[in-house]
Amino acid sequence: MSNEAVLHTHSGAHDDHEDHSHEHHEQSFISKYVFSQDHKMIAKQFLITGMVWAVLGGLMSVLFRLQLGYPDANFPWLETILGKWAKGGHITPEAYYALVTTHGTVLVFFVLTAGLSGTFANFLIPLQIGARDMASPFMNMLSYWFFFAASIVMLSSIFVETGPFSGGWTAYPPLSALGDASPGSKSGMDLWIVSMALFVVSSLLGGLNYIATILNMRTKGMSMTRLPLTIWALFFTAVLGVLSFPVLLSGFILLIFDRNFGTSFYLSDIFINGVGALPNEGGSAILFQHLFWFLGHPEVYIILLPAMGMVSEILSVNSRKPIFGYMAMIGSLFAIAILAFLVWAHHMFVTGLNPLLGSVFVLLTLLIAVPSAIKVFNWLTTLWRGNIRFTPGMLFAIGFVSLFISGGLTGIWLGNSALDIHLHDTYFVVAHFHIVMGVASMFGMFAGIYHWFPKMYGRFMNNTLAYIHFWVTIAGAYLIFWPMHYQGLAGMPRRYYDFSIWESFKQFQDLNRFISLVAMIVFAVQFCFLFNFFYSIFKGRKVLTQNPWDANTLEWTAPINPGHGNWPGEIPEVYRWAYDYGKDGVDFIPQTTPVGADESVEH
Amino acid sequence: MTIYLTIAVIILIFVVIFQISKASEYVSTLKGDEVSRKQNNKINGFLMVVFLVLGLFGVWYCNHVLFDKTLLAHDSASVEGARVDSMLWVTLAVTGVVFIGTQIVLFWFAFKYQEKENRKVFYFPHSNALEVLWTVVPAIALTVLVVIGLRNWFLFTGAPPQNAMQVEVTGKQFGWIFRYPGKDGAFGKKYYKNIDAASNTIGLLWDDQLTHDDVVTEQTMYVVKGKPVKLIIGSRDVIHDVGLSQFRLKMDAVPGIPTTMWFTPKYTTVEMKEITGNPNFVYEISCDQMCGNGHYSMKGIIEVVSQEDFDLWMAKQKPYYLNAFPDKDPSNAPAADSAKTVKPAVAKM
Numbered sequence: 001m002s003n004e005a006v007l008h009t010h011s012g013a014h015d016d017h018e019d020h021s022h023e024h025h026e027q028s029f030i031s032k033y034v035f036s037q038d039h040k041m042i043a044k045q046f047l048i049t050g051m052v053w054a055v056l057g058g059l060m061s062v063l064f065r066l067q068l069g070y071p072d073a074n075f076p077w078l079e080t081i082l083g084k085w086a087k088g089g090h091i092t093p094e095a096y097y098a099l100v101t102t103h104g105t106v107l108v109f110f111v112l113t114a115g116l117s118g119t120f121a122n123f124l125i126p127l128q129i130g131a132r133d134m135a136s137p138f139m140n141m142l143s144y145w146f147f148f149a150a151s152i153v154m155l156s157s158i159f160v161e162t163g164p165f166s167g168g169w170t171a172y173p174p175l176s177a178l179g180d181a182s183p184g185s186k187s188g189m190d191l192w193i194v195s196m197a198l199f200v201v202s203s204l205l206g207g208l209n210y211i212a213t214i215l216n217m218r219t220k221g222m223s224m225t226r227l228p229l230t231i232w233a234l235f236f237t238a239v240l241g242v243l244s245f246p247v248l249l250s251g252f253i254l255l256i257f258d259r260n261f262g263t264s265f266y267l268s269d270i271f272i273n274g275v276g277a278l279p280n281e282g283g284s285a286i287l288f289q290h291l292f293w294f295l296g297h298p299e300v301y302i303i304l305l306p307a308m309g310m311v312s313e314i315l316s317v318n319s320r321k322p323i324f325g326y327m328a329m330i331g332s333l334f335a336i337a338i339l340a341f342l343v344w345a346h347h348m349f350v351t352g353l354n355p356l357l358g359s360v361f362v363l364l365t366l367l368i369a370v371p372s373a374i375k376v377f378n379w380l381t382t383l384w385r386g387n388i389r390f391t392p393g394m395l396f397a398i399g400f401v402s403l404f405i406s407g408g409l410t411g412i413w414l415g416n417s418a419l420d421i422h423l424h425d426t427y428f429v430v431a432h433f434h435i436v437m438g439v440a441s442m443f444g445m446f447a448g449i450y451h452w453f454p455k456m457y458g459r460f461m462n463n464t465l466a467y468i469h470f471w472v473t474i475a476g477a478y479l480i481f482w483p484m485h486y487q488g489l490a491g492m493p494r495r496y497y498d499f500s501i502w503e504s505f506k507q508f509q510d511l512n513r514f515i516s517l518v519a520m521i522v523f524a525v526q527f528c529f530l531f532n533f534f535y536s537i538f539k540g541r542k543v544l545t546q547n548p549w550d551a552n553t554l555e556w557t558a559p560i561n562p563g564h565g566n567w568p569g570e571i572p573e574v575y576r577w578a579y580d581y582g583k584d585g586v587d588f589i590p591q592t593t594p595v596g597a598d599e600s601v602e603h
Numbered sequence: 604m605t606i607y608l609t610i611a612v613i614i615l616i617f618v619v620i621f622q623i624s625k626a627s628e629y630v631s632t633l634k635g636d637e638v639s640r641k642q643n644n645k646i647n648g649f650l651m652v653v654f655l656v657l658g659l660f661g662v663w664y665c666n667h668v669l670f671d672k673t674l675l676a677h678d679s680a681s682v683e684g685a686r687v688d689s690m691l692w693v694t695l696a697v698t699g700v701v702f703i704g705t706q707i708v709l710f711w712f713a714f715k716y717q718e719k720e721n722r723k724v725f726y727f728p729h730s731n732a733l734e735v736l737w738t739v740v741p742a743i744a745l746t747v748l749v750v751i752g753l754r755n756w757f758l759f760t761g762a763p764p765q766n767a768m769q770v771e772v773t774g775k776q777f778g779w780i781f782r783y784p785g786k787d788g789a790f791g792k793k794y795y796k797n798i799d800a801a802s803n804t805i806g807l808l809w810d811d812q813l814t815h816d817d818v819v820t821e822q823t824m825y826v827v828k829g830k831p832v833k834l835i836i837g838s839r840d841v842i843h844d845v846g847l848s849q850f851r852l853k854m855d856a857v858p859g860i861p862t863t864m865w866f867t868p869k870y871t872t873v874e875m876k877e878i879t880g881n882p883n884f885v886y887e888i889s890c891d892q893m894c895g896n897g898h899y900s901m902k903g904i905i906e907v908v909s910q911e912d913f914d915l916w917m918a919k920q921k922p923y924y925l926n927a928f929p930d931k932d933p934s935n936a937p938a939a940d941s942a943k944t945v946k947p948a949v950a951k952m
Binding site (some may be wrong): 077093094097166167168170172173174175178181182183184267268269270271272273277281282283284285286319320321322323324325326327328350351352355358359362363366367369370373374376377378380381383384385386387388389390395398401402405406409410412413416417418419421422424425426462463464465467468471474475478479482483486489490491493494495496497498499501502503504505507508511524527528531532535541579581582583584585 | 733737741759846
């Protein structure tokens with residue numbers, strides 16, 4: 001607080017945006033913490049809402065892992081919590097599928113999309129490009145509140161009599177369209193769609209704002225090729241979201257029509273037990289999958305790119321070395337963003353897709369491995385002959401690279417249709433996408449939080465807790481997901497409530513128990529992080545210098561606790577790229593330092 | 604009671620961790636932040652190598668324990684599946700080398716280049732030669748994999764051999780229905796509005812003479828060893844998936860849009876019991892596409908038998924038509940009064 005008071009006393013600069021920062025001198029609680037238009041506060045709102053969802057989503061996975069690990073055991077306390085969904089202390093199939101579905105939906109959309117790019121796009125874009133706020137702070141605020149509304153609706157669906165939606169996060173019709181085919185597809189599904197529609201709106205409002213801000217509001221000297229890689233990654237993320245989320249929404253709208261107004265976009269030739277033949281004819285259930293995966297695949301990169309950007313930045317800062325191949329990094333981000341739109345049907349190799357079309361998607365899918373390989377080798381070269389500081393952020397960044405390699409390589413298996421025809425929808429897929437998209441992006445998020453926490457709250461997080469958090473989590477992530485590849489190689493299908501009746505799959509009971517046990521431990525250890533986070537907001541060690549990591553980027557030239565408007569005086573001018581670490585023997589040269597006369601000319 | 608005890612213990616562990624963490628922060632402030640930071644750096648650098656070594660050992664150990672539980676421990680049960688397996692091994696070789704190599708480099712670099720007092724970092728912003736190298740090499744490796752993959756893909760999805768037998772597979776919540784074309788070798792027409800849960804599970808049109816000798820069974824499908832079989836796959840309600848893990852293939856069952864898949868069984872069920880050493884072995888059809896709350900129990904059985912056994916089995920099957928119209932069955936109704944029950948199929952619509 002005192003910091004802010006100090007800052008606001010000398011804001012005599014003559015920048016256009018300056019008036020803007022004056023307006024917010026006397027803020028009420030509501031306008032400062034609730035309906036805030038300050039990008040930093042909105043970022044924190046996204047982050048904390050995302051964390052709440054991460055805990056709920058994680059808890060759901062613990063509950064269904066309990067079923068998978070201990071299919072014969074009864075836990076009376078489950079009935080206390082879940083009531084009729086766990087009759088006799090045993091999770092019912094309805095509840096199991098609802099948990100799996102909600103786990104997937106909230107982790108993919110609410111945590112790793114809103115929680116990740118919502119947080120860091122909001123927080124970092126203005127601070128790293130040298131802007132006072134987003135292009136439209138009001139739209140930015142709306143973006144959060146649409147997300148909040150989506151959260152409330154999704155949460156309410158859990159309390160519906162017939163249960164929340166339970167047809168998998170991909171919501172394929174006809175299952176998702178017909179309440180008679182599954183109780184979860186009754187009103188739970190209506191709420192699910194409404195929630196997702198609100199989420200799409202939130203995502204679009206945010207994304208348009210991020211793009212506009214990055215293109216128009218960079219400070220003097222901040223050319224596109226001087227932007228930190230975080231910003232490039234967030235830029236491509238926003239572009240992906242803006243171009244693909246509307247397609248998802250259109251798919252959902254057709255689904256609403258099929259569900260409620262008797263149309264047949266996705267329905268044809270259906271006979272439901274106990275109901276009889278439905279009148280719908282001529283629709284295509286596969287159409288939905290095309291519309292869904294046209295978002296669904298870019299979505300993977302919407303989740304992954306921000307993590308990649310932050311990891312690039314954090315690796316460079318803590319190796320005290322420039323990121324290797326800056327232009328190649330941008331080029332590969334660009335290539336990934338383009339290819340992300342051209343590979344969606346690799347999720348559909350076994351739907352009866354035209355084989356020729358399938359072969360094109362094989363080619364394009366495996367092509368993505370090239371830019372991904374470039375990124376990995378560039379990260380490795382960044383470490384080479386550096387002088388590495390293992391801050392918690394750096395540990396998670398290294399963990400991200402390890403997980404991205406492990407999970408990315410199995411993508412080469414699954415992207416090849418002739419292998420996918422065997423491994424599709426088995427635990428091999430579960431292992432693949434949890435490692436490369438789920439855990440890796442979580443690691444990117446943790447790296448970002450640990451690295452920018454001092455900027456967010458003016459305090460440090462506790463290192464010891466962070467180290468425990470990192471080492472247990474990375475070991476646990478591998479212990480959980482690595483053996484799942486073997487289950488997949490046995491053909492074990494995803495989304496099974498119980499394997500005991502299957503001669504082909506029941507041999508993994510011990511392994512399932514082991515995985516469940518590790519999952520519970522890893523979940524528990526996340527409370528080390530949560531406690532650390534909230535405790536450190538109030539009681540953490542105070543940041544005493546403006547630039548605790550000796551970093552080059554602009555956010556570290558702002559005051560320790562920046563007010564609304566970020567810089568009290570003029571916005572700093574930029575003279576160089578963000579990665580002059582170790583140049584000419586100088587440890588680091590911030591972007592705001594003019595190029596010296598005797599400096600070598602590289603870059 | 605144990606539950607409260609467990610919770611208490613967990614909370615206690617957390618409190619201890621938090622106390623230690625806080626104490627360590629005070630100690631580091633006393634020692635000087637810089638000194639303790641360097642100590643932590645050394646510890647974490649060391650843990651990087653520990654993690655690498657334990658990790659690689661873990662990869663070996665996991666394989667050691669679990670390999671025999673996978674399908675790879677035995678030969679593929681279909682001729683085509685053997686190609687999936689060989690492709691899988693090639694892909695594993697390529698990705699395995701990259702995996703081991705890059706993980707070693709990652710953690711080794713992290714350890715080796717941890718902060719040292721007087722190390723001068725190497726200012727190395729880019730190198731065209733290196734970047735071209737690791738664009739071109741992966742591109743070549745991937746091209747090889749794509750070529751292998753697509754050759755197999757076009758084989759799997761191409762037309763089955765001429766002598767293939769045909770079976771129609773229909774998924775429903777939560778089971779499988781199979782139809783054989785009967786003596787005439789052709790499937791009769793069907794229409795979903797003709798479905799009757801009791802007597803006409805897939806909605807055959809009795810007007811079509813070709814339906815009259817079609818054989819319909821549930822749950823167990825018989826196919827012949829060494830004879831290619833083409834599955835014509837459909838669904839009665841939601842999307843299902845015919846998952847044949849031992850044959851290394853799967854294909855979705857989509858309502859309204861028939862799909863196909865073919866393969867050549869290599870071993871009979873009995874032979875497979877010996878190969879796997881499991882007397883309870885059966886070929887299972889697993890539904891691999893989320894289809895509702897009974898998804899996990901949607902099982903079918905495939906019996907792979909010799910041609911003679913198949914013929915014997917087939918001879919015992921009654922056409923489904925006779926199931927719907929029992930009085931048409933010559934063995935049921937020796938009397939000559941069968942004319943009165945010819946019910947036109949249209950009446951059901």
